[in-house]
Amino acid sequence: MTDNSPEINKIRRRIDIIDDSILDLLKERIECAKAIGRLKDEDKRAKWDPLRERQIYTRLLENNRGVFPEQALRSIFHEVITSCRLSQKKIMVAYLGPEATFTHLAGVKYFGHSADFKAMESIDEVFAEVEKGRTTYGIVPVENSIEGAVFSTLDSFMKYRVKICGEVRLEISHNLVCKSGDIADIQTVASHAQPLAQCREWLKKNLPRIPTLPVFSTSAAAQMAANNPNIGAIASSLAIKTYELQVVVKGIEDYQGNTTRFLIIGSKSPEYSGSDRTSLLIGTIDRPGALSKILTVLSEEGINLAKIESRPIKGKNWQYVFFLDMMGHIEEERIRKGCQRIKNKCSYFEWLGSYPTGGEATSDL
Numbered sequence: 001m002t003d004n005s006p007e008i009n010k011i012r013r014r015i016d017i018i019d020d021s022i023l024d025l026l027k028e029r030i031e032c033a034k035a036i037g038r039l040k041d042e043d044k045r046a047k048w049d050p051l052r053e054r055q056i057y058t059r060l061l062e063n064n065r066g067v068f069p070e071q072a073l074r075s076i077f078h079e080v081i082t083s084c085r086l087s088q089k090k091i092m093v094a095y096l097g098p099e100a101t102f103t104h105l106a107g108v109k110y111f112g113h114s115a116d117f118k119a120m121e122s123i124d125e126v127f128a129e130v131e132k133g134r135t136t137y138g139i140v141p142v143e144n145s146i147e148g149a150v151f152s153t154l155d156s157f158m159k160y161r162v163k164i165c166g167e168v169r170l171e172i173s174h175n176l177v178c179k180s181g182d183i184a185d186i187q188t189v190a191s192h193a194q195p196l197a198q199c200r201e202w203l204k205k206n207l208p209r210i211p212t213l214p215v216f217s218t219s220a221a222a223q224m225a226a227n228n229p230n231i232g233a234i235a236s237s238l239a240i241k242t243y244e245l246q247v248v249v250k251g252i253e254d255y256q257g258n259t260t261r262f263l264i265i266g267s268k269s270p271e272y273s274g275s276d277r278t279s280l281l282i283g284t285i286d287r288p289g290a291l292s293k294i295l296t297v298l299s300e301e302g303i304n305l306a307k308i309e310s311r312p313i314k315g316k317n318w319q320y321v322f323f324l325d326m327m328g329h330i331e332e333e334r335i336r337k338g339c340q341r342i343k344n345k346c347s348y349f350e351w352l353g354s355y356p357t358g359g360e361a362t363s364d365l
């Protein structure tokens with residue numbers, strides 16, 4: 001028992017009353033959300049309303065006027081709103097497992113702690129799970145700021161019928177871990193191919209004679225390290241706790257600000273939110289200048305192209321598809337018109353979805 005001054009005890013009683021009021025208000029809020037959920041059911045309307053959610057954050061941050069730490073305020077209301085949304089409709093999210101991968105971390109960041117998560121063994125299986133309707137959503141990595149595109153994700157869009165529903169950015173820091181925490185015990189470094197590539201220079205300099213072993217996820221590597229004292233793993237901070245490992249060296253990535261962008265996939269894209277991205281998958285007609293004609297449409301319609309990526313079509317040598325990301329929502333006239341004009345100039349056209357932009361990358365959870 002600490003011996004507190006009467007002043008401290010008085011303020012603590014005040015804090016207890018405030019916490020109880022916050023809890024009462026949270027209970028009242030979730031009941032309101034459930035009531036809206038029932039009304040939306042009657043009208044067969046989507047539960048998720050990204051525009052309304054964005055308005056809530058904007059209003060609260062404005063009213064806060066910088067008093068409560070902004071990032072913390074966002075995180076608190078993110079948990080509150082996702083929990084209210086989940087009270088209207090339970091969701092299950094498939095992710096590239098096992099537990100504690102960076103994709104799992106990104107999923108928790110996006111959907112909050114109240115969602116149910118299901119670990120899959122490959123990106124392909126995450127897509128299959130969503131397409132078959134066995135989970136409401138899936139989350140997959142799509143690009144890294146250092147290594148570029150995640151090809152298996154792009155290729156899966158050609159194979160499965162799913163829609164993009166959202167995006168989330170996570171700043172990634174890699175840790176070298178092993179069972180003892182002693183670098184001298186490490187005879188092999190295991191990880192997913194991307195983290196191994198992102199730490200290539202560090203490994204070459206600090207562990208020059210130690211072979212690397214690519215495995216299907218950072219968590220699989222962490223699991224191997226937990227079972228074998230001579231295996232080091234490059235893994236997330238969540239994996240250290242989950243698999244009871246010791247940190248050898250923190251932050252071994254070759255470049256700072258290493259950020260991965262993840263996509264949320266589902267059966268239906270959300271409505272206009274006021275700050276959206278639209279993704280397309282197109283095949284161009286094999287004619288000189290075909291791609292430049294498409295880019296001209298974008299500039300004529302005043303559409304901002306955020307990204308373009310090409311992928312070879314499997315089984316058709318030297319033929320390519322393009323993944324295009326543009327700023328705006330398909331419900332906006334200029335995007336709808338731009339897409340229609342692009343469609344007329346393509347051999348293949350698929351709208352992959354329009355969804356709220358992910359904002360700043362953060363590593364906090």
Ligand SMILES: O=C(O)C(=O)C[C@]1(C(=O)O)C=C[C@@H](O)C=C1
Pocket residue numbers: 033036037047048049050052053056080081084085
């Ligand atoms: O306002 C609504 O439409 C709600 O369903 C409530 C609520 C919320 O908790 O504030 C929950 C889900 C929606 O995505 C938006 C907001």
